[in-house]
Amino acid sequence: MADFKKTPRTKVRRLPERGHYDRGSIYRILDEGLICHIGFVVDGQPYVIPTGYVRVGDKIYIHGSPVSRMMNVLENGIELCLTVTLLDGLVLARSAYHHSMNYRSVMVFGHAVVVDPPEEREAALRSLVEHVIPGRWKDVRPPNEIEMKATRVLAISLREASAKIRVGPPQDDAADYGLPVWAGEIPLRLVAGAPRSDPQLSGGISVPRYAEAYTRKTKKT
């Protein structure tokens, strides 16, 4: 897989060592994340909306109601910026100035197109569910005709993207390493608790394995 080209929009300028342009790094972040933040412009005003997504090959799919504001404007193909951020830890330095966070983020520039072919629409909806809860699709009632009509699926081709990654301990000024101040990292991760069955669940239905043992593992790219 070819790397993404650095462009004036995606090039990480201030801390270039944090920039990554290879598809492996970028796809791993996209595949681990659950929500993205999509930025778009209406009458000069920026909007930033959180929403679910999935990457399939070199496309990102999102979905929503055809009457939602975001779907309505994005389906016109306007420019968007899609950002996924995974927070990995807090970085505690000896100086206030060098406090930081460890994170992995991806920024995608492009535009959305409406997905029309029924097979691609259905595959995208299946992927959207499977991205969040692998193994779930086979158990659920699939979308019926009315639901398919009430769902807009949009695709964003991955043509211009970059990742920004910070890992590791704090980087203090040389003179500060002797200070009697604890420094290091507090790792953070998104953890699943015990599944809560729907109060209206019929008797005799056990919690499936994918819900009992839910974890956010990176898929292979």
Add this chain to the structure above:
Amino acid sequence: MADFKKTPRTKVRRLPERGHYDRGSIYRILDEGLICHIGFVVDGQPYVIPTGYVRVGDKIYIHGSPVSRMMNVLENGIELCLTVTLLDGLVLARSAYHHSMNYRSVMVFGHAVVVDPPEEREAALRSLVEHVIPGRWKDVRPPNEIEMKATRVLAISLREASAKIRVGPPQDDAADYGLPVWAGEIPLRLVAGAPRSDPQLSGGISVPRYAEAYTRKTKKT
């Protein structure tokens, strides 16, 4: 504290029962979050950048290098949208269509102004650290003159904001409740692991309590 007025930009239209406009709900979300996503427009192109922040009273502070792209454009007072999203759980319905997520998000519209008074700048930097790790500031070397010069602090007044919140079990179609499919919620939360000391940490410095027992508790508003 007065509620925020619903505006055409902040009114939650499609699922109005998820919309909240009271400062208590909005401030609790802002106070629990660690990063926001800021959307802004340069030459018609939207950008969405993750960054740290803190709320103090009815202002949000962000900071960064004066040479960063985001700081450079935001300090001109252009329109921005600042979004904070907390993911609370995955909602597994009996139908694919009604799968959802439980979340709390806040969207703020406004613009940034440069913070000039040294006391407000210093207080903002202290708040930025204390928002992330309460108790930390007293232990660290405070910013020196060079670092203060290398830090831009911006304030965004909270004048136009709304929250969107989904809680609870799935809402399936009446006809689907009899299906033999497990339904419910997988709760998610951001959890801290054991602190990792900086490999260059001097001997005899123990891990402080605020790092050992780190948890993301909502502050009082």
